[in-house]
Amino acid sequence: MTSAEIPVLVDRIETVAQDIKRLRFVSADGSRLPTYSAGSHTILTMRDGSKLYRNAYSLMGPLDSEAGYEISVLKTPTSRGGSRFVHDYLHEGSAVTISSPVNLFELDLRARKHLLIAGGIGITPIMSMAEQLEKLGRLFEIHYATRTSRSGAYVGELKRKFGARVRHYQTDRSEFLDTDVVLCGQPLGTHLYVCGPAGMINDVLQRADHMGWPSQHLHAEHFTAPRSGAPFDVELAKTNRTIRVQADESILQALEAAGVEAPCLCRGGACGQCETPILSCNGSIQHEDHYLTDEEKKAGDKIMICVSRIQGSRLTLDL
Amino acid sequence: MLVDGIKSRPRYNGLSVNKSSRNHVFVADGDGVNAIADLFAVHSQDIGGHVTIVFAEHNEGKAEHAAPLESISADSVHIMPSIPTAINRLAGVLHSARMGTQIYASGTEALIGLTIQLAQAYGMDPQSVITEHRGSFARRVQCVHCKGFTEDVRTNIVECAHCRTNLLVRDHYSIRHAAFQGVCVDAEVPGDLPQVIEAFK
Numbered sequence: 001m002t003s004a005e006i007p008v009l010v011d012r013i014e015t016v017a018q019d020i021k022r023l024r025f026v027s028a029d030g031s032r033l034p035t036y037s038a039g040s041h042t043i044l045t046m047r048d049g050s051k052l053y054r055n056a057y058s059l060m061g062p063l064d065s066e067a068g069y070e071i072s073v074l075k076t077p078t079s080r081g082g083s084r085f086v087h088d089y090l091h092e093g094s095a096v097t098i099s100s101p102v103n104l105f106e107l108d109l110r111a112r113k114h115l116l117i118a119g120g121i122g123i124t125p126i127m128s129m130a131e132q133l134e135k136l137g138r139l140f141e142i143h144y145a146t147r148t149s150r151s152g153a154y155v156g157e158l159k160r161k162f163g164a165r166v167r168h169y170q171t172d173r174s175e176f177l178d179t180d181v182v183l184c185g186q187p188l189g190t191h192l193y194v195c196g197p198a199g200m201i202n203d204v205l206q207r208a209d210h211m212g213w214p215s216q217h218l219h220a221e222h223f224t225a226p227r228s229g230a231p232f233d234v235e236l237a238k239t240n241r242t243i244r245v246q247a248d249e250s251i252l253q254a255l256e257a258a259g260v261e262a263p264c265l266c267r268g269g270a271c272g273q274c275e276t277p278i279l280s281c282n283g284s285i286q287h288e289d290h291y292l293t294d295e296e297k298k299a300g301d302k303i304m305i306c307v308s309r310i311q312g313s314r315l316t317l318d319l
Numbered sequence: 320m321l322v323d324g325i326k327s328r329p330r331y332n333g334l335s336v337n338k339s340s341r342n343h344v345f346v347a348d349g350d351g352v353n354a355i356a357d358l359f360a361v362h363s364q365d366i367g368g369h370v371t372i373v374f375a376e377h378n379e380g381k382a383e384h385a386a387p388l389e390s391i392s393a394d395s396v397h398i399m400p401s402i403p404t405a406i407n408r409l410a411g412v413l414h415s416a417r418m419g420t421q422i423y424a425s426g427t428e429a430l431i432g433l434t435i436q437l438a439q440a441y442g443m444d445p446q447s448v449i450t451e452h453r454g455s456f457a458r459r460v461q462c463v464h465c466k467g468f469t470e471d472v473r474t475n476i477v478e479c480a481h482c483r484t485n486l487l488v489r490d491h492y493s494i495r496h497a498a499f500q501g502v503c504v505d506a507e508v509p510g511d512l513p514q515v516i517e518a519f520k
Contacts, residue, residue, distance in 0.1 A: 108444075110444070112441065112442030113442070183418070184417075186417060187416075187417060187418065187442075188413055188416040188418060188420055188442060188443060189441045190442070191442075209339060210339050211339060211419045212339040212340030212418075212419035212420070212421055213339075213418055213419060214337075214421075214443070214444060214446075214447035215447075216447050217418070217443075217447070
């Protein structure tokens with residue numbers, strides 16, 4: 001399954017912090033955008049001449065989609081083009097395409113309490129989660145870490161909406177999020193949600209695991225951008241085609257550029273939709289996803305083509 | 320068929336230690352106490368922090384069953400006369416518990432199911448409870464018609480203890496109700512029953 005594409009217009013762009021822009025989209029034909037649940041993301045498709053960018057962004061609310069969808073985009077120095085394109089070329093009125101929302105970072109409403117932890121731009125899904133929890137009258141608290149006051153995009157808005165339930169930590173004021181202190185003493189039945197830089201996510205999940213929290217109570221939004229590497233060939237066994245994967249593109253991007261429709265959804269190694277059986281591999285597989293188990297990665301008979309690649313010459317897929 | 324191959328039929332993977340937990344809560348009935356004793360015999364050095372045991376003596380030979388508890392160094396032991404009283408006591412234990420508490424359940428399916436049901440009421444995921452089945456396979460059955468529960472069911476067909484409907488006991492299990500589902504078996508010709516056999520020993 002690949003989710004439906006919706007043509008939209010950029011309705012509003014606002015610079016909310018250093019290198020962070022908040023964008024609002026409304027549907028191009030004026031119809032109402034589909035309702036979505038807190039934690040959902042959308043894939044934004046942008047055309048830059050012959051180049052095609054497809055990036056996943058969390059929808060940050062409001063959950064009442066009548067007002068349109070809002071995302072926040074951080075311009076990163078390591079951007080492969082997508083976030084730079086948003087910052088430099090999109091303007092109010094620009095036409096782009098988004099996918100219908102998909103939720104891989106859902107609230108578990110069986111919880112007695114929700115502990116929301118965000119670092120930097122990772123605050124975006126947390127904002128829609130807090131909005132939903134507030135609406136439902138559920139117990140929650142937010143811990144939000146940013147580097148400087150200029151990078152803390154939504155501190156004021158969060159404090160205004162959720163008051164003392166928000167704790168903000170600002171690194172340049174020597175305020176640090178002490179995960180052990182935050183996790184310690186949480187009541188039985190607490191679910192944890194973390195979004196931010198990969199290092200932070202891993203650290204929080206590891207500490208929770210070390211404190212005996214069950215895996216079912218730990219939720220993270222892991223989006224990985226495909227890493228570049230040496231070029232190689234992908235052979236598609238069913239259609240008997242060979243496609244070159246260049247250094248700076250993923251297998252999925254190479255297939256799409258060649259007109260092959262491969263199943264995909266999140267494009268970030270999280271959802272499992274693009275799991276593809278490997279028939280043979282001349283080289284070593286570099287698994288970069290968060291979906292396959294360690295055993296599956298070791299077995300080497302499947303690959304998530306949106307983020308993983310091989311170091312070698314030829315990969316034969318059952319496609 | 321109505322009975323077999325149903326996904327909701329619970330599986331029990333056997334007791335193992337959550338080494339990261341600093342608060343271990345064991346719940347057992349009948350022979351389930353031996354599952355705890357066996358775990359401690361091999362893994363006691365992995366079990367750090369506070370250990371609580373809630374044991375339902377059930378209605379089987381009491382003194383004999385509780386004996387294995389003496390070999391275990393637990394911080395608090397609650398020996399209760401029945402499953403409902405044990406579950407009540409467990410609620411008291413969980414009420415003030417914090418995250419990092421690991422719940423274990425060993426014994427009959429009824430005891431395990433009711434422990435998981437309570438853990439869920441305290442916001443815990445049912446899969447987070449570590450379980451081991453010991454003892455009889457007798458089932459706690461919910462009548463889908465009057466919603467009443469019939470305990471300790473050993474036959475494939477049972478008369479509902481509340482509305483007297485003849486029920487076929489299915490593998491269809493409700494985690495929320497901690498019970499297998501029983502459906503009227505003789506709706507078309509009342510009294511015309513399939514052969515009644517002892518299916519759950």
